[in-house]
Amino acid sequence: MNSRIEYWVKIPIGPIHPALEEPEKFIITLDGERIIHVDIKLGYNLRGLEWIAMRRNYIQLLYLVERICGICSFSHNHTYTRAVEEMAGIEVPERAEYIRAIIGELERIHSHLLNLGVVGHAIGYDTVLHLSWLARERVMDILEAIGGNRVNYAMNTIGGVRRDIEEKHKRMILDMIRYYREEVMPKVEEIFLYDPTVEARLRDAGVIPKRIALEYSAQGPTARGSGIKKDVRYNEQLGVYPELGIKPITPKEFTGVIKGDVFDRMVVRVGELWQSMEIIEKAFDQMPEGKIKTFSKDNVVLTKLKRAEGAGIGRYEAPRGETIHYIRANPGTDTPAKWKAREPTFPNLFAVARALVGEQLADVPVAIASIDPCLSCTDRVAIIDSKTGKKKVLTEKDLLKASIEKTKEINPNIKAKPEPVGGICGGVRL
């Protein structure tokens, strides 16, 4: 048995690698082309968001939260506002909920089209990448027209939304839906459901069985691709989604079988593109007239939130899976005592790493791309290899010291002295 070990090769995929959009490290042990072990190192994208959050007030935090990640900028923002609203007991007007649903689904369309292209690129099928990203431009234009920005549309505020969807926006969106239905979706279905190359590469690659998906708490399309009916919008009866007829999409409705491989995850995404368009249309039909936010001014919100007590949890089904934000009030001030985000990539990443064992090296990029990893959301802990080759795991204290030094260097006005507290995520509160 020991003589076999001689042939094992350790391959680092990352931190910088053509298959990855963001820095992360997979150390893959190979026997020929077969994967024996996958080790994940995270933390290359650490920005100390939670520490920054402790010196921002609730309104400023909206902007910070939006910038966690470029693709789910609306989802994080939405989840955060839900958490704050739950904490302070703020009622949201119904029209605002519908507008949130519409923007959320537009974001889902653009995120899923992006991921379809990324998976195409991962199997070397660059035509899929270029054409699906071309189709994605349309929804980006709509988001720019509504929110004034392609990526950070800043639609949410605490107690409602900041901008109304007007008649001209509605016309544009319905036009876009017609374009997608008639021109884009048939092509997308042809590629991701029937193309022989795609089927050869995606079928039986990176299989996450239902049991592993449950054990590792996989989220979003990764879980639904394995046949788990898990969609926060449906399970938690979130906001106005029950009235919009939301239902978790599993590959069973399209292909009749559930295997939990990359192909199934892509089928779920294709199904959700159809579903998102339906939801938007229904939302336009049912959307009532009325106010779009509870408070007319931001300082009114802050005054109310100063008196808030307790904690709030916001949940929302982002395109990648369930996002949870936790917020705890610091009574008497307009800053939260604690804000924490839990993003779907973290459990998905470990589920897919488990699924890769026993498969081929060629499946690694496509399996990683198929969970649509968002590492800028994920990174919380930094582990550093020093140049001499000696591995040194920084402790919580070291990290805290280093971040304080860096923050002082960037902004000398910050006087706070955070203490190490310990807790989840490797014992570092950042």
Add this chain to the structure above:
Amino acid sequence: MNVLCTTVGLIAIYLYVSFVSLVWDGLDRRLVARMQRRVGPPLLQPFYDFLKLVSKESIIPRDSNKMFEASPILALAASITLLAYTPIGFGPILATKGDVLVFIYLLALIAFIRVIGAVSSGSPYAQIGAQREVIMLASREAPMMLGLFAILWRLAKLDVEKPFSLETLYQHNIWEIGTPLTIVGSLVLLIVFVFWLASEIEVGYFNIPEAETEVAEGPMAEYSGRHLALFKLSNSLKEYASASLVVAMFFPWGLSQYLGIRGIEAMLVDLVFHTIKVFVILFVSMSLFRAITGRLRVTQAVNLFWSRILPASIIGAILLAIDILGVIG
């Protein structure tokens, strides 16, 4: 005198093919870009890339050995030698009795040198790329050789002097025999050769050794600067030479005999016409193939070769053999 002529001819052909194959690379990138609704780089982008790479510092990895630096030079030398044995609108410059064997050996040698360079670089990505390259090499040679020799055997029955020379392809072609069996057999072999060409230049399904998203350019992972430039040039030359083989086997017609010109002008006209035919076959086998397919896993590609392409090649060869031996009719 003859030696001098050959040397000058080879240098001229080397310069011409380098230019033309780099132009094709630029054309290919533009054509694929149009198919993907992009604008694409300028036509001369491969020249800019080459000149930039030549002017840049070459980084040698600490763990590499001498062969790392030697293999780009060897690869280019092998490619230039390959050109001397390539049919380019007329018989190879160094045509001998058995130049087809030299051609096949040199083609495999270039891949082999790339493997040596990759293994010497000490990079794990290059190691895996080299493994894949060898696997692909072993799979694609068998159907190609079978098809090539079947066609040469069929032509040898037409009373030629040197049956193992690529010059034969210009004396007779496979279509002029005209029996249904040869035509069907040759069409089957043409399909085999289109796939072989795609795997030889590693595009589409067969972009496995250099898979960018999997092993970060595989054998080329550690190369940079001058060394990479030499490899790129040698790859382009190999592309042209492999496509030339397919063109000479299936579409050998020249323009000069119809235009009634002789001597050096005839050669030039045939060379240019041959280049156009090479571009057409590369368009099918490279640009189109690259735009409409993705990469396979290495097991799937090997499977494709041994369970689809080799049987197709055997069927083509059997059809030609039946025609030669006259089993039917």
